[in-house]
Amino acid sequence: MADPKGFLRHPRREWPRRPVGERVKDWDEVYVPGALLPLVEPQAERCMDCGVPFCHEACPLGNLIPEWNDLVSRADWHAAAERLHATNNFPEFTGRLCPAPCEAGCVLAINQPAVTIKNVEVAIADRIWADGLAAPRAPQRLTGRTVGVVGSGPAGLAAAQQLTRAGHTVVVYERDDRAGGLLRYGIPAFKMEKRHLELRLAQMRAEGTKFRTSTEVGRDIGGAALRARHDAVVLAVGATAWRELPVPGRELDGVRQAMEYLPPANRVCEGDLDVSPLSAAGKHVVIVGGGDTGADCLGTAVREGAASVTQVDIRSLPPAERDEEADPWPSYPTVHRVSPAHEEAGELGFAQESDADARLFAASTLRFAGDAAGRVRAVHVGAVDARRRPLPGAERVLRADLVLLALGFRGPEVTAGGAVAELGVTVAPDGTVARDEGYATDVPGVYVAGDAGRGQSLVVWAIAEGRAAAAAVDRHLMGTTSLPAPVTAKDRPLRA
Structure with missing residues (x-):
């Protein structure tokens, strides 16, 4: 730890928002540009040497929060970026959109304001891009196996990036005209400007992930044809059936x-x-x-x-x-x-x-x-x-x-001719796609990740499931895997 008494020396200070009268006149993010970095190093020093970091348990990604807090407090941004990317494909998304269950699980939060984990995370994420630390990581060799990912929200993107980096040829099918799912057309720009999404999509394309936009399973390609084209399919269409x-x-x-x-x-x-x-x-x-x-x-x-x-x-x-x-x-x-x-x-x-x-x-x-x-x-x-x-x-x-x-969402859209029906997977009584603990559906070679299998949830759970489903698919294709699997399909958020 850089300062064992940092939590006693520094009060919690958050990224300031722009004045209300100013920000409602545009669609830019609500926070003051450039005002976060001066706050972050002393805020990271507030991270305690708590021994058992419950923030790990609260975050389904298993983010190494004390480690990158310590590195940021020492201004070692490059090492912090490596530790953050070790568990999270898209920290620029989670740092802006996640409600931060990690902060609720912060040991300091027992009797003081929690460490500003989310602010530290987004500061690292922005430094990653500013300092060129997000270079494409194309695989050294290809496996000769192909995977189709249906849906380009956070779960689909996480699964696609992990599988591409493992050497598989990955094609992401998106029914909208641009990739991103709800990150693109559901989340307003004042919460996350789309430039963050574009940067990550460009990285993925450079790594070899292929995107087929304006392509809907059931309309532009049938379920049987999709399965015949690929050695495995990941269904990551989200939970868009509204209540x-x-x-x-x-x-x-x-x-x-x-x-x-x-x-x-x-x-x-x-x-x-x-x-x-x-x-x-x-x-x-x-x-x-x-x-x-x-x-x-x-x-x-x-x-x-x-x-x-x-x-x-x-x-x-x-x-x-x-x-x-x-x-x-x-x-x-x-x-x-x-x-x-x-x-x-x-x-x-x-x-x-x-x-x-x-x-x-x-x-x-x-x-x-x-x-x-x-x-x-x-x-x-x-x-x-x-x-x-x-x-x-x-x-x-x-x-x-x-x-x-x-009013929220029941699960994925289950309509005649849609992706769920075309692939022939079973739908559970709660409206989600049925799967086993390893993300496999009852159709051989078809896996489901994110809200389509879990139900409406958080962006961190979507990314965690995408990473874990990618490990399951890699094991299915290759017999073994070195990809991380942070959660099982049956895991649930920490509840009282």
Whole structure:
């Protein structure tokens, strides 16, 4: 350790955000450019010599957090980059998008603010590119085996990069016109600018990974043809089958799914569209659902110039501090978090009615009301108790010209002629693709990784599963493997 008492000398300091009034006028990332590096070395010194680093257990990638914290505190960025890349293919993604369960598991977090692990990680990731430490790692020899990866989200990309580096010829099939999956068209640019994705895709192409965009399994290539073309197939299509809200008025014009709304907004940033066809400009927007996707919709609507935005969350307002009985350390706690999007909507007064910032907590959506033309004009919500039971006489009406449903996802899309049906894999009762502990489906040579097999989860779990599935495929093809497998298909996040 560079400073055994660093956690006593330095308070927690996080990457500062740009002023709200400035950042809502553009789609750039919300943080102050260049303001992180001066903070990082003393923040890395806060990492304790704790003996048993529970941050390892909290992170499914098994990131070597104390090691690269120590190296950063000593300003040895090159060695830190090597240790970070040893377990994580895409730290520039996780450092921006992961909710940091590692910080919840930090030993320091027992009675102090945790080490800013996520900030240190993204600082290393950015130095990796700035200092040219992400040179392509093409294999020294090819195995003669080919693998098809269906889907180019974080799980598919991780599996593809690992298998390419192992010497297999890998082709990634993506139904959209650009690679990246939800990283491309689901995550708004203010959370992660697409240049980070482009840099990594360019590295992968230089290593030999081939990408076939605008290619949908079932439409452009059949499942049987795909299996015949490759020695193994990795199904990494994510969990994109959204959950519905079967309440009166759902059929009204203007009630849309979040994932119908976010992609065109991202296409505006890509330069494909001048204006989104579902733009929130001048509209009263109600978002149903209190998760990250709802927050993404919130930040997007604010930037598009909505008249008002209110996010309806059926959950009660979480406590400010960890509940040691319900969420004991080192599990990930349920606490009140204010994302940049909530900070923006709250500071600028975008909500019609709210309990905190732009969110309406402990509220259940009862029905949608429309005008004579069949367009939504209001959302009726009722109050619920902590067990989500309705409270009598507590109904209120929110004005709405656009309603966005952000209720999460059941699993992969299972439609006739789609990738799941074409490959003939079994779908489990929970809507995910059935698999064994080693990621294999019941169709020989077909493996599944990421949200398609796990269900809706975090970017770190997707990357971890992509890496582990790649090891399983490599072993299937070669009889043995040296690729790491950080998690099994049956592993689950640390819970109380």
